Amino acid sequence: MRFILRRAGFFLVTLWAAVTLNFFLPRMMPGNPALALVGKFHGRLTSQELVSLENLFGVNTKASLPVQYVHYLGDIATGNFGTSLYFYPASVSRVVLDAIPWTLGLVGVTTILAFVLGTGVGIVSAWRRGTWLDGLVPPVFVITSAIPYFWVGMMFILIFGIRLQWLPYTFGYDPTLTPGLNPAFIGNVIEHAILPALALLLTTIGTWILTMRNNMVTTLAEDYVRMARAKGLPGRRIMLDYAARNAILPNLTGFAMSLGFVVGGAILIEYVFDYPGVGYMLLQAVENEDYPLMQALFLLITVAVLVAILLADIATAIFDPRTRSAG
Amino acid sequence: MSDPRVPEPVLEVSGLSVEYVLDRGSVRAVDDVSFTVGRGEFLGIVGESGCGKSTLLFAIAQLLAPPARVDGGSVRFQGTNLVGLTDRQLAATRWRDLSVVMQSAMNALNPVKSIGAQFKDALRAHGVRRSDEIAARSAEVLRMVGIDSAHLRSYPHQLSGGMRQRAMIAMAMLFTPELVIMDEPTSALDVVAQRSLMVQIKELQESLGFAIIFVTHDMSLISHFSDRLLVMYAGQVSELGATRSVFDAPRHPYTQGLLEAFPSIRGAKVPLKGIPGSPPNLAIIPNGCRFHPRCPMAFDRCSEQAPDLYERDGSLVRCLLYDDAAAGSATQQAGGRADA
Amino acid sequence: MAATTATIQPARPLGGQAARRLWRAVGRNRKATAGAVLLLFFCFLALFPGLIAHDSPTAEIYGRSMGVSAAHLFGTTAYGQDLFAQVVWGTRQVLIIAFGAGLASTAIAAIIGVTAAYLGGAWDGVLNLITDVLLVIPLFPLLIVIAAYVQNSGTLVLITVLTLTGWSYTARQLRSQALSVRSRDFLEAARVRGERAVYIIGVEILPTMTSLLVAAFLTNALYAVLFASSLQFIGLGDPNATSWGTMLYWAENNEALQTGQYLWAVAPGVCIAALGTAFALLNYAFDEIGNPALRPVRKIRSKRVRPARS
Numbered sequence: 001m002r003f004i005l006r007r008a009g010f011f012l013v014t015l016w017a018a019v020t021l022n023f024f025l026p027r028m029m030p031g032n033p034a035l036a037l038v039g040k041f042h043g044r045l046t047s048q049e050l051v052s053l054e055n056l057f058g059v060n061t062k063a064s065l066p067v068q069y070v071h072y073l074g075d076i077a078t079g080n081f082g083t084s085l086y087f088y089p090a091s092v093s094r095v096v097l098d099a100i101p102w103t104l105g106l107v108g109v110t111t112i113l114a115f116v117l118g119t120g121v122g123i124v125s126a127w128r129r130g131t132w133l134d135g136l137v138p139p140v141f142v143i144t145s146a147i148p149y150f151w152v153g154m155m156f157i158l159i160f161g162i163r164l165q166w167l168p169y170t171f172g173y174d175p176t177l178t179p180g181l182n183p184a185f186i187g188n189v190i191e192h193a194i195l196p197a198l199a200l201l202l203t204t205i206g207t208w209i210l211t212m213r214n215n216m217v218t219t220l221a222e223d224y225v226r227m228a229r230a231k232g233l234p235g236r237r238i239m240l241d242y243a244a245r246n247a248i249l250p251n252l253t254g255f256a257m258s259l260g261f262v263v264g265g266a267i268l269i270e271y272v273f274d275y276p277g278v279g280y281m282l283l284q285a286v287e288n289e290d291y292p293l294m295q296a297l298f299l300l301i302t303v304a305v306l307v308a309i310l311l312a313d314i315a316t317a318i319f320d321p322r323t324r325s326a327g
Numbered sequence: 328m329s330d331p332r333v334p335e336p337v338l339e340v341s342g343l344s345v346e347y348v349l350d351r352g353s354v355r356a357v358d359d360v361s362f363t364v365g366r367g368e369f370l371g372i373v374g375e376s377g378c379g380k381s382t383l384l385f386a387i388a389q390l391l392a393p394p395a396r397v398d399g400g401s402v403r404f405q406g407t408n409l410v411g412l413t414d415r416q417l418a419a420t421r422w423r424d425l426s427v428v429m430q431s432a433m434n435a436l437n438p439v440k441s442i443g444a445q446f447k448d449a450l451r452a453h454g455v456r457r458s459d460e461i462a463a464r465s466a467e468v469l470r471m472v473g474i475d476s477a478h479l480r481s482y483p484h485q486l487s488g489g490m491r492q493r494a495m496i497a498m499a500m501l502f503t504p505e506l507v508i509m510d511e512p513t514s515a516l517d518v519v520a521q522r523s524l525m526v527q528i529k530e531l532q533e534s535l536g537f538a539i540i541f542v543t544h545d546m547s548l549i550s551h552f553s554d555r556l557l558v559m560y561a562g563q564v565s566e567l568g569a570t571r572s573v574f575d576a577p578r579h580p581y582t583q584g585l586l587e588a589f590p591s592i593r594g595a596k597v598p599l600k601g602i603p604g605s606p607p608n609l610a611i612i613p614n615g616c617r618f619h620p621r622c623p624m625a626f627d628r629c630s631e632q633a634p635d636l637y638e639r640d641g642s643l644v645r646c647l648l649y650d651d652a653a654a655g656s657a658t659q660q661a662g663g664r665a666d667a
Numbered sequence: 668m669a670a671t672t673a674t675i676q677p678a679r680p681l682g683g684q685a686a687r688r689l690w691r692a693v694g695r696n697r698k699a700t701a702g703a704v705l706l707l708f709f710c711f712l713a714l715f716p717g718l719i720a721h722d723s724p725t726a727e728i729y730g731r732s733m734g735v736s737a738a739h740l741f742g743t744t745a746y747g748q749d750l751f752a753q754v755v756w757g758t759r760q761v762l763i764i765a766f767g768a769g770l771a772s773t774a775i776a777a778i779i780g781v782t783a784a785y786l787g788g789a790w791d792g793v794l795n796l797i798t799d800v801l802l803v804i805p806l807f808p809l810l811i812v813i814a815a816y817v818q819n820s821g822t823l824v825l826i827t828v829l830t831l832t833g834w835s836y837t838a839r840q841l842r843s844q845a846l847s848v849r850s851r852d853f854l855e856a857a858r859v860r861g862e863r864a865v866y867i868i869g870v871e872i873l874p875t876m877t878s879l880l881v882a883a884f885l886t887n888a889l890y891a892v893l894f895a896s897s898l899q900f901i902g903l904g905d906p907n908a909t910s911w912g913t914m915l916y917w918a919e920n921n922e923a924l925q926t927g928q929y930l931w932a933v934a935p936g937v938c939i940a941a942l943g944t945a946f947a948l949l950n951y952a953f954d955e956i957g958n959p960a961l962r963p964v965r966k967i968r969s970k971r972v973r974p975a976r977s
Binding site (some may be wrong): 241 | 385388390392393414415417418419420421422423426427429430431434435436437438439440441448449452453482484
């Protein structure tokens, strides 16, 4: 329990760091970029919207930096991220909330799949060391880990979308259909999700396979695995109960760490496929200098990663009795 | 070679060799080792680090992992040769008739499973499935080593070092096997705990009647408990005989050197002598006798001819000094020292 | 674990000896040699692009969107530039970023990681916290946000930004390694001699971590290549620079895939993948060199066991 509390404390610190970064970055840049922004939108915003914009970026305020910071924190805490500039007059929160389900679906499902499949292949590959499977796995996935995510997406579009015309490759669904919880729409959504999901899966699975395999190999050399053999336990039980259960523990924390990279990959994949998720919105915001939206999305992504890490830590605490006692 | 007391040995190791297959060629860690273990016998195997004793143990239990492999010889356990059998073929005998105790219980016990769960694994793997039987037997073996059965629910890291070791020994007793192989189980403990663990092991052996092969580097400790001693050097058997005989009248110069390095509590104060030099790199074995570069009694032939095991007064010694065929100046020279 | 050899631990592994052993290990490892050859090939391209591609990469003088021909090995872009020349000349910028950011982040990671391990206590806690926080904050979105504010990042800015954000992962690795080295005897000897911390860290600890440092550099270089080209791809680099990432940016902008100009997108992508593979192969090989347990195991086919001699 103390372990969880300590981790939660760490997250608060990280969250604070991210929020503070968000606060200081635009103020640190040469020639406050927000200044130009405010000038551009001056005529079109209500005074309230203008004030919140100024709070976020510290322009035109006579308040000192610490006071700005406090206002800023207050705004963040109450969920007031201001109005989106590109999607005006929609509020930033609205844009963000609309984008979340798409990313959750695409990235969430794909990541879990990649983790499960990747870990499984890694376990078997290490168990069958010296066979063709294990010989093939490392080089193949060394290569896939070096290919840029977005390029895989582009190739998928080229091969399956343009040349073979098997699957659609833009947006989340056919815009001529009306969204709703009917089978036609859902089927269409799934159809649109296949290519980006496969691209994401292919590029991220390599890390899981390799790290799990390496962890397994180290674990298989441990004395307790040898002991399990000495006890005459059946092979599968040794592989799963003695080796994999221990090998996966560092992977769980690693899972959380590499979520950062999954996020990066997701952003690029969404961009290439015009998939209306959080990553796509982030890049739209960047392209169109919609800084309020950009900031909010950055914070959202950070929070999501933190939550995932916390979940992984809880899972470690559940599966590793040593952390429970150590506290 | 077999002990005249028992009709049929529990274990018969003949010419066992183990090599490590490395990139730059293979290295023989165990070279042509032969010995037997009778029913209920306590055999101690001693030697320096790196002499191959642990490798020998794992080879006997068929627990080697690549790049190590058995290169020659046989291991007859209750009549069946274990060498070459697959894990599946060995599964039935394992633990039921032959169990293993390792050096560090912290490393040998699965850290994420409770003690009871690990006992259960072994029991279920050999056909004991009813939970009441499992619980009863688990509690019983723990009682044998003096641990409360409440600890079945504990995880390895929650027990003290001594308790862990005893729990591991209890686990080895689950099926009261014929032979228990122990790899330095006392090395990680302090001196007092060592002695009490050894006493416990000896008591268990006497009441349950199993044979023990006990590997250690601590010759003085083991000499109080073992029936016979096997001294290993550089992968080979250098001396093998009844404990009292080897301990009180060591024949091989290496054994003599080992004993002279241990102080005796009783008796006159003598300056301790270590053995100069270090064990050979097994990839580059010296010509002739492997010990000759460090041997105070080496003579010319020692660097040319590799000695076989020669019998002397019921013990086997791998030393040219005891090669009766080579009579002459060599034996004359060494005659006085051999019985020191 | 069963000890098999009793070799005496050297008093302190000498730096030069370690480097030579490393070199030999590289030669023997197939993955390492493949990766090294690939990397050297790209270095050659970066150093002497003019020898391979005779056209200027930026001159828009050729016909637009031409296909593959003897004059234009990869065809031309929609702006009439020779694609082959672009790919070859683009190598330079990519490698500069890879080596620049790679070396710089490795240096920072080494300093912070080893210092944290060496100093221990409160300092360790503080440095660790900073490292962990930076590790957890998702890197790519952070890069995007920073690059968005800076606008039009040239090579130097890219390297700086990548370095400042990318050192945390390898810092952690180097710290764990340094922790295990910290208690060894030769360090005690140095401390007793009265050597200053900087000396101990620089001269005694770091040389023992050579293979890990190389592995860290390779990791950082790989991610520098991938992140830099990703940033350039979404338009946050300098669009007028000649680099593989910017080529992909222009290809995407001109709908190269939809209009049949495949090579525009395929060629630079393959190059990024190839260079990345070179780093990844070398990295994997160094993992194996550093941790012998991971080395490929030849499945020992059960040779017929010789019967006992006696």
